[in-house]
Amino acid sequence: MSRKQKQPADETIAVRAVRTRQGGVDLFAFFAPGAELLKFAEISRVSRNETNGLSGFQRKEIKGHVRSIVEFLDRGDVLFPNAIILAMSPTARFTEARGTKPEGDLGASQGGTLRIPLPADGSKAAWIVDGQQRSLALEGAQDQGLPVPVIAFVSDDIAVHREQFILVNKARPLPSRLIDELLPEVGSVLPRDLAPRKIPSELVNSLHLTHDSPFYGLIKRLSDDRDDAVVNDAAVLTMIKNSIGSPLGALAPYKATASGGADTAAMYAVLVAFWSAVRDVFPDAWGRPPTESRLMHSAGIVAMGYLMDRIMSRCSRQDARQFAIDALMPIAPHCRWTSGRWNDIGREWNDIQYAGRDVRMLSDQLARLDHLNSFGRKAA
Structure with a gap:
């Protein structure tokens, strides 16, 4: 008589966790090494099966986003408190602490130990609802032991996974203008996608x-509801970013290099000189x-x-403001700023x-006028 071969028990990992309930569902909070x-x-990941049915719910990996997070994590001691949200199989077991x-x-809530199975067949006992890009980055980061917060519902x-995925991701992201206004107040190292925005925001x-500044009190900011503010801050930010980013920009010579940081004082001086002349x-x-x-x-x-890039890049005088006025x-x-027709x-x-x-x-027209009244006049 043959005996039925006993299947090996699944391994488990154990984490200290806190349990609560919402809507009749067990909910756990714990920390785990990101890797x-x-x-x-x-x-x-979302896909279609052979019968064209929908499988999964996650978007594709965004490699650039993941790489940016990895670069941020690899800069040393970082604060990374963003919680990963998981859906967890009922096979996970919680033992309340005595x-x-x-x-x-x-x-x-109740504290205790949560044991998550690692099935021998290679399947998983949890599914990432929010935080897949962060999870991929954490797996590739140098610090494999960085603890990250996890919220898991059973x-x-x-269908429930998809519902929660939609609810988590339908929330409006922070307005870009608010992020830009907050950046100058952030002293820590920023991720690659945010760092270039800090100097223009400052x-x-x-x-x-x-x-x-000729713009004193005139720039609309989310934190300031002054009635006399008339210029959209996003337009001023774009103007500055364009100048820093262009090889021919008036502010480009003062941006950071491998041998030194950005000279924001020089950038500010150029901006004040030109826009004071405009005023x-x-x-x-x-x-x-x-x-x-x-x-x-904003167009103007x-x-x-x-x-500004054309005029101030030609400036060799000490009195840059007067140079801009003369140009x-x-x-x-x-120019037809308040009435009339641009011919x-x-x-x-x-x-x-x-x-x-x-x-x-409008930019091309201003460039033509500048050329005719500077280079064209000299040639004549």
């Missing part, structure tokens, strides 16, 4: 808050709402930023919109 997550949690509860305990129903802050040359158009002045409109700010004066009679482009002053085509058209 261990994918050993017991699966990324269930002992008296602390005085004043609210009774909302369910092996794919310059926007300085232009808005410093008394010697002086176009006094009737300065400081008015964009509905009354296209100079204060960005287009004039390209003109702007000849073109001023041809060479055939557009009414208030038809100019903050759209790529209009910004390019």
